[in-house]
Amino acid sequence: MSSSLQKSLSILELLAKTPSPMPLRDIAVHLDSPPATVHRLLKLLSNAGYVRQDRSNNDYYLSLKLASLGLIGLSNTGIHGVAQPLLDRMAAETGELVRLGLIENERLVFIAKAAVARYGLRYDPDAGQEAPLCCTASGQAWLLNLTDEEALRIVTRQGLPPKGTHGPNAPATIQEFLADLTEARKRGYGLNINASMDGITAIAVPIIPPKHLPVVGVLAISGPSSRLTREIAETFLPMMKKEAEELSGITLYPTL
Known part of the structure; x- marks a missing residue:
């Protein structure tokens, strides 16, 4: 280049x-x-x-030219036509923010979301941003499928954020990050409480294509911890895994 x-x-x-x-x-x-x-x-x-x-x-x-090109590219893959109704359905059932993130060039970017109007606190981060991997449920959902060496290489590229940037439970060292990743592997899904942001709970599952191809994305649900407790979040897992399996059959990228 x-x-x-x-x-x-x-x-x-x-x-x-x-x-x-x-x-x-x-x-x-x-x-x-x-x-x-x-x-x-x-x-x-x-x-x-x-x-x-x-x-x-x-x-x-x-x-707005870059954003426009990105949306055109996504529309040509057929992702939104299939995924958005699915996200809307999940948001209506859970009452929380539901997001779809895709992985490209070792980056996880949220490209679609759904939420329902409701009273009380609402968590709604900007779409289109690269997700911080070390302290999010979405990052865990992706990285738990990799080796420690692969996960560390990707996280090191992004870097651990300075203390105080995210929530109080965000890992401050590589050792803490690996410990969180080990727990995520035992669970089989990503979970964070007061890590990505103080007062926020999030749960995420990987989207794994057929034939054991690498993870192509994640499906995540997040909301205020005062409302979305760990116990409630984990009741969403059967639905999340079912919908992730449905999304795994979509041709997310023309090359897959």
Whole structure:
């Protein structure tokens, strides 16, 4: 991959993870590149329609073009047509947030969700974000199917978040992460309480294609711990496993 292409992709990834427009100098610092080089690449990305500038201060932000392309790609796989009614049905039955995450290039990204309107607390994280693997039920559901060495390599790439970033039960060391992963393997599913976020319980199962192919995604249910206790969450497991099996028969990617 050429240096210019790599830097252009790095710019897109940086802007995607930044909630507000970024000035040129900050982008250059993050990329450890000369401002003149970054400015040239931003101009190319802007001309192609992937990047826009704030009219008030000329800071840079992503346009909707990448999101649009992603949605078009997903629609062509047939995922949403089959998965969304299934997620809606699960949300109606459980009363909690249900999410579908897919794995690509050793990253777990939530691509669809369903929730019902109800009174009281509601947990609703942003879709389209890469899931933190070390402290989520979804991360456990995927990684429990790998060896310790494979799981550590993937988690190390993402990195353990600084203390206080997530909930009080989030693993702070590699040893704690491996201990949580060992427990997840014994259970056969992912579970976290006050780990990804204080006051949140989540449970997740892997989506495993036929013929023992690698895990392609996860199905997760999450909600406030005051309402979604571990005991209640585990009553959803039979339904989750059944729906995960149904999803496993979908051609999630054209290459499968």
